[in-house]
Amino acid sequence: MSNSPYIKILLQKFILNQCNAEEIKEVAEYFKKNQLTDDFPTVDEVKELLGNMPLMDTATAHSIFTNITVQNKRPISINRKRGSYKKYISIAASVVVLLTVGLVYQIRSNNHKESLPLLKGNEITIQLENGDIQVLTETGQAALTDANGNVVGNQKGSKIKYDTNTSIENLVYNTIKIPYGKRFQLQLSDGTIVHLNAGTTLRYPVRFIAGQERLVFLDGEAYFDVAKDKKHPFVVNAGNLNVRALGTHFNVSSYDDDDLTDVVLEEGSVALYTKNQKFDALKNTVLKPGYKGSFAKKDSSIDVKSVSTDVYTSWIYGELYFRNMSFKNIAKKLERHYNVTIHNQNQKLANEKFNASFKQQPIGVVLSYFNDIQRINYTIKDDTITIK
Numbered sequence: 391m392s393n394s395p396y397i398k399i400l401l402q403k404f405i406l407n408q409c410n411a412e413e414i415k416e417v418a419e420y421f422k423k424n425q426l427t428d429d430f431p432t433v434d435e436v437k438e439l440l441g442n443m444p445l446m447d448t449a450t451a452h453s454i455f456t457n458i459t460v461q462n463k464r465p466i467s468i469n470r471k472r473g474s475y476k477k478y479i480s481i482a483a484s485v486v487v488l489l490t491v492g493l494v495y496q497i498r499s500n501n502h503k504e505s506l507p508l509l510k511g512n513e514i515t516i517q518l519e520n521g522d523i524q525v526l527t528e529t530g531q532a533a534l535t536d537a538n539g540n541v542v543g544n545q546k547g548s549k550i551k552y553d554t555n556t557s558i559e560n561l562v563y564n565t566i567k568i569p570y571g572k573r574f575q576l577q578l579s580d581g582t583i584v585h586l587n588a589g590t591t592l593r594y595p596v597r598f599i600a601g602q603e604r605l606v607f608l609d610g611e612a613y614f615d616v617a618k619d620k621k622h623p624f625v626v627n628a629g630n631l632n633v634r635a636l637g638t639h640f641n642v643s644s645y646d647d648d649d650l651t652d653v654v655l656e657e658g659s660v661a662l663y664t665k666n667q668k669f670d671a672l673k674n675t676v677l678k679p680g681y682k683g684s685f686a687k688k689d690s691s692i693d694v695k696s697v698s699t700d701v702y703t704s705w706i707y708g709e710l711y712f713r714n715m716s717f718k719n720i721a722k723k724l725e726r727h728y729n730v731t732i733h734n735q736n737q738k739l740a741n742e743k744f745n746a747s748f749k750q751q752p753i754g755v756v757l758s759y760f761n762d763i764q765r766i767n768y769t770i771k772d773d774t775i776t777i778k
Contacts, residue, residue: 571729581617651685654702
């Protein structure tokens, strides 16, 4: 596989069907250049990426990848003639099709009685421990069940509340995924309330086990209002960073494509330490209210500074605050918040820093603001914004 971290991430996102329109084009061009041979993830790598899904047997996995490599080793003429690009898009799409066949096989091998939901990519979903997927609507009401059909929680609109009386002996995890452009709220079985921002995935136990720490796994951004329980510390694992609390209010932003994981504390205290370290109150970085801890993913360093917490928590109310932020990073937040794709061809603009705030305003108003102060030249077509 390629030694380029960006290419690895891009191919992984493509395999999991998580690429936006621009990234799909990049993958197609990469396939065209490399002919889908040397840098495609291995069977084991893909099985690891799909760890939350029921594992397929090795023979089936290898069969799927054999089909991929056989197809991709056929002679392909690389030219600029009309239709050539579509051909490579088709080849790229075939990989997703083959992998989808593998996933469907996994579902069927577990004797699921219901067919796999046809997902459009913009639904809020909950995946059970056994791989079953339940699709949620923001205005709907539904009972959440476990693999045996037992009710473990209930949804009412944009909130889910898990049953505090559910009795289980072993940890059973659910995984909720929030697409771009949407937000959601969970109340876990211990009473902890979690606000989930757009583009966020949270893996959490249906019911916490007595005598064990309350551990959840975050990819994205969430605000935690942790129920107090001195006997059972609450730990958020955000990639290589652990955030440990007993009862407090804090925000964690840890998107995969960001260089930093930011932890902002509003109330109480939290300890920050890497997942390879053990908790040590004397050695770990401890935040006080009104402070932000920024964990650098590249070198695992932690920088602490005083901040205005409202800037980092306003998203809960649908608001956006930017303080001394580069347009490059602002564009990322706008893509997540509005579920759009932004192509910025103005490199000077990318590095410009801005202070701005927007309260539940449409994307057009936001772009008008930047146009007023920078005279940017942009076009909007469907959900794609191009800045020239």
